[in-house]
Amino acid sequence: MRPEALALLAAACWAVAALFSAPASQRLGAFTFSRWRMLFASLILWAIALTTGGWRSLDASALGLLAISGVIGIFVGDTALFACMNRLGPRRSGVLFATHALFSAVLAWVFLGESLWGWALVGSGLLVG
Structure with a gap:
């Protein structure tokens, strides 16, 4: 399969997962939901590996x-994402989360x-637009 199609499928999975996980995150709380999500994802990853x-x-x-990357990037990041989703809702938090590429590019330029x-600049402009 072409990489562009795989990227599109990954983005679609991310968007649909945010809509499905919003009610569970609101009911369980961001920390508990992230903990359960990490447990199941780890079990699946270990089984496949x-x-x-x-x-x-x-x-x-x-x-x-x-391990450090997983704790910081996934556990802390997902907990913050679902806390944001609980406050803003899945649509608004998805729009906010989509701006991370812009902030990454700006921080890479500054630091x-x-x-x-x-094409990288054109793609970044389309993403922000």
Whole structure:
């Protein structure tokens, strides 16, 4: 399958999942919902990794960084996302979350000296629009 089609399917899954998870997040609370979500996602990931042997290519030295990245990026980020969703609703929080690419580009420009040109700039403009 083409990468563009896979990216479109991933975006569609993300959007639909936000609509399905909004009632559960409101009922359970952001922290509890994130904890249950991480538990089930971890079980599925471990099952797939064990059956396919996907962990064999991972260096042992990278396990600590992987764990820190998961805790900060997924657990803290998802908890904040669902807390935002509980306050704003799934549609408004989805629009707010879509601006993370703009903020990433601006912060990369300010702190790392990166710049966007050509199609990357056009795509960023379309995303913000």
